[in-house]
Amino acid sequence: MAPRGERTLTQRELNRALLARQLLLERARLPIPRALERLGGIQDQYAPNAYIRLWSCLEGFRRDDLTRALERRSVVQATLMRATIHVVSRRDFWPLAVAIRRAQRAWWLRVTQPKPTERSLERRADELRALLALGPRRQDELVEVAGRGSGMVGPWLDLVRVPPAGTWERRRANMFSTAEAWIGPEDVSEADALELLVRRYLGAFGPAARGDIAQWAGMKVGDVAPALERMTLRRFRDESGAELLDLPRAPLPDPDTPAPVRFLPTWDAALLVHARRTGVLPEQYRPRIFSTKMPQSVGTFLVDGAVAGTWRFDGEEVRWEPFIRLDRRVSHEVEGEAGRLAAFHR
16 A cells, blocks of 8 residues: 555556657657657667667657767767667766766676776776777777777776767767767766756656666666655655656656557667566566577567567568457558558668
8 A cells, every 4th residue: 555645556557657758659749869868868789779769759750860960969879878878869978977887887897707907997998098089980999909808998988989880871880989079078967967867767767666767777776866865756656565756747647548559679678677567568578579599689569558569670561470469450550550660661
């Protein structure tokens, strides 16, 4: 039972809240940087993912729109939350990088083998920084200077991927610059950065538990606790009685709000375990989407706000396979959206 005055939210209510915040209830008319801030960034392990996700979220989105935004530096692509590649707005890059830095450095030192010293990582980062002072460099040039472990410099050197590398047109993300050279110097305190990270998560995925925020960021609950204590937040409970936090005035749509068919790219953040309480990915299907036998994951499509099958583009068409039999009306809606996605690919 929820404490007096705290509302209990059903899974259906949490589902519709997430869909609204992830711009999956209706396509929005937003500038790309603003959309990325609403979404908490887009995980972009495979370069087309951000393009497909924005196509599902934004009215009239075209592939060239994101490529131009990357070229104009209004958005950037870099390794951020959970040490995975994300596309985020220029305005959000430094706060997110600063917020996760302390936790990421501790993680790198703990898991890297052979175990490095912080001093060795700082020295390697300085070597790469000197090379990059001459301008963007290819990955093989960075490896030549710093050795095969150059990727493990991680949070000791903030790098961004430089277009056209890492775009739809040239998918291999192998050209880098320092973030400072590409978008300007770091300009945020750790305290302010942590608060923005929490705001971005709750704005994109809330209401959520403290542990969900930390898991999404690749941090511990104690790392985000100081920001949570400073912020004015709404409090709810889920059906199991767990506390959920949320931003004031964040959307909580009616649970009966219709949810249209939407196609998602691989590794979409709405399907990861930090959002499992929303039921967007029914648990019986999780092993079919994320498996050690399929390290790249698979594309999925949503019916009534939940994953109902998988899809792939075969060079001509989007081939989709439902997990259960769909009625004729829903199949027609899926087929129509698949046709539009195929046209987007061509």
